[in-house]
Amino acid sequence: MILGIDTSNSPLAIALVKDDTVLIEETQNLKINHSLTAMPAIEELMKKAKIAPGDLTQIVVAEGPGSYTGVRIGLTIAKTLAWSLKIPLVSVSSLKVLAANGQDFDGLVCPVMDARRGTVFTALYDGQHLKTVISDQHSDFKTFLKQVRMQERPVLFTGVDLEIHRSLIEETLGELAHFAPFPNRLPRASKLIALAGGENVKEVHHTVPEYRRITEAEANLTKTEKGKNQ
Amino acid sequence: MNEDIFVLGIETSCDETAASVVKNGTEIISNVVASQIESHKRFGGVVPEIASRHHVEQITIVIEEALQQANLSPSELSAVAVTEGPGLVGALLVGVNAAKAFAFAHSLPLVGVHHIAGHIYANRLEQEMEFPLLSLVISGGHTELILMKEHGDFTVIGETRDDAAGEAYDKVARTLNLPYPGGPHIDRLAHQSAEAVDFPRVWLEEGSYDFSFSGLKSSVLNYMHNMKQRGETPVPEAVAAGFQNSVVEVVTAKTLRAAREFGVKQVIAAGGVAANKGLRKSLTETFEKEGIPFFIPPLPLCTDNAAMIAAAGTVMYEKGLTGDMAMNGRPGMPLNSWILGFN
């Protein structure tokens, strides 16, 4: 019995999968506090499915990037469950989980998470096999889209924050831009679990969030240090 | 004969990732602390986002070590206690969610502990508490006088109106170009000096048990500034001694007055600044003369640790004050009495 957890952005996605069968799956986009709701949601999901913690055989978690706090809550829960139940932990890119919404698209898939001030967490995957074309990163979206355009292929955009950036995407990519229909903009924990098959089992203690961005304090310090050296 | 109670404590409210197992609320079986001081040093203070990042890296390692040292499996525990607040919100969340996941995985009761209650209960790991009891909680985040008439009954009779004592220490240390955290350095310098600059004592209005340290801090800054303007070099040792004398005198006097007024049987100190040698000496001597038993836990139990959380959590667990999976980190959590029910 595999438990999948994605709290890396505003949606909460959890699922139980056994022998390649989805037993139960929940996706919410209520923008509520994961710290408060993630564990009650997991408890409820397992109760409904009549699954005890001891029945779990693996934990799969979305490793980020996304909201720093959101990613940490998912990782903390997943690490603690996996370590204390002595079961394997697998982590998958949160952007790849979103990109899985565009699997089978004949072209490229671009998952987008807004990171404010014109920046996003994003990546570019190929639609057929979800292979990385441009790796997960925190970028100025305008600059990133120019790179995307150079691929000269149709691109499917997905993610809950898509509408914030729609006009910029259309301006930059014109007819190459496609937008995932609304049901395909949320992460699904069943897809997260499906993607885990292609990933290695992690050493639980050393599994850490993939923030894809250094902290502001570190960035400022580097800036001052550079200033001093000049 | 009741069975022994083993509580796992978890603490992540600031810059220490800590886990501990305590037996019957009084005996430390294991006490593991992963300090982040080195990571925050170059920033001159705790950076919340960096603290949170470290917590998630350390949390399972620290809990595992605490259980291994205790030679206990999760099923042998009675409950899991975790710091629910106050503290840095992002830091608290890591401990709270780890505690929830751990309690869920092993069907254990979950107890949410107030950080300051933890500091007070650290003393119970050394000797039994006797009521009424006065506790001086003095750290980087707190300066409070708390009266307890029984277990879980907290009345704050005095608190700082501006900076916490530890905060004032850090700020003064910075003006003396001492490394972070500044408290121990000021303490050390103060002891190297025969002379002390005369800084004011801030007593506030008559009868108040409140504290104020920002005025004192400003006096120190002004003094340094004026010396520089006159082209003189301040003697850091004398400045440190003068500052420390002022803090120690006011804190000692207010604690003594409160102890007398409320006729307490015990006075205990808690928190990182309670490790300060000057303050320790003054309080110890004062209460020895007064004939009131006074205790300060050893240094590792003064600073943030999880044994204190397990100790307080044990009493809450015995009173049936358990939480559920909807527990959240509460950065501004008030210190409410347990005797009134849920806190």
Ligand SMILES: [Zn+2]
């Ligand atoms: Zn503390």
